[in-house]
Amino acid sequence: MRGLFWNIRGLNRLGRVPALTSKIRDNHVDFVGVMETKNECFTPGFLRSLTGNIPFNWCHQPARGSAGGILLGVNSDLFVFTVGEILQFSLSAMVMDKKTGFNWKLVVVYGSPYEDGKQYFIDELHYVMGKWSGPIIIGGDFNLVRFATDKNNLIINHRWADAFNEWISRWGLLELDPSNKLYTWTNNQENVVLARIHRIFITTDWEAAFPMARVKALERPPSDHNPLLVDSGDNIFFGKKKFRFEKWWLQRDSFREVIQKAWSAPCTQTASIDT
Incomplete structure (x- = not known):
């Protein structure tokens, strides 16, 4: 399974539609999230043109004037698709794999580029996560950075970086880090600024189903934003996987009780050193 997240900076601008169509086709994309469409609506014919002869189900968040707008689509041959919520900064859908019955939530975000909108965006991110306790993949243009190294000039707003990291931890x-690129956006100016503002996050239960998932950044022209391509790796995985401790477990009230119960339970396996 493959998915594409891209801030395209206006689908009606010259070269945008052919670029999106080719990325969907050439990378065999099964779901797509497009930000900054700058479109209030889409015709069925236009949407069909994006994927050729591959049937997709679509939903969209209308642009506000000439700004914003999100388009989300999934391959209807592979998935059952239900529109979730259309919010100020995000668009979500519930997705079920027709072959395996695996249910997960797909969220596409376009964070506020303005200072006075960032707290509203952070609040919405918390709201979205609180609405569904199952597997989630959430990606897009967050217009936020996590660390100073996410910008080539190392200048960041620590208030919003801390709030962003707190949401991730909470x-x-x-x-899912891109394997081939540090920065995903450029201002295309003589005094160049590079930043990593596009990200893809998953919950641990989504990772448990797709432990080989990986992300790479694609070439950005004609936009100044790099598309992110996520590949789930092998088919859905329901077997055993290597244990990995997660720091956020320490924040759960039940953590100590779970550990004590696990340690006191009888062990029925034999260590290899004893055989």
């Missing part, structure tokens, strides 16, 4: 999210 919900125990794992980030």
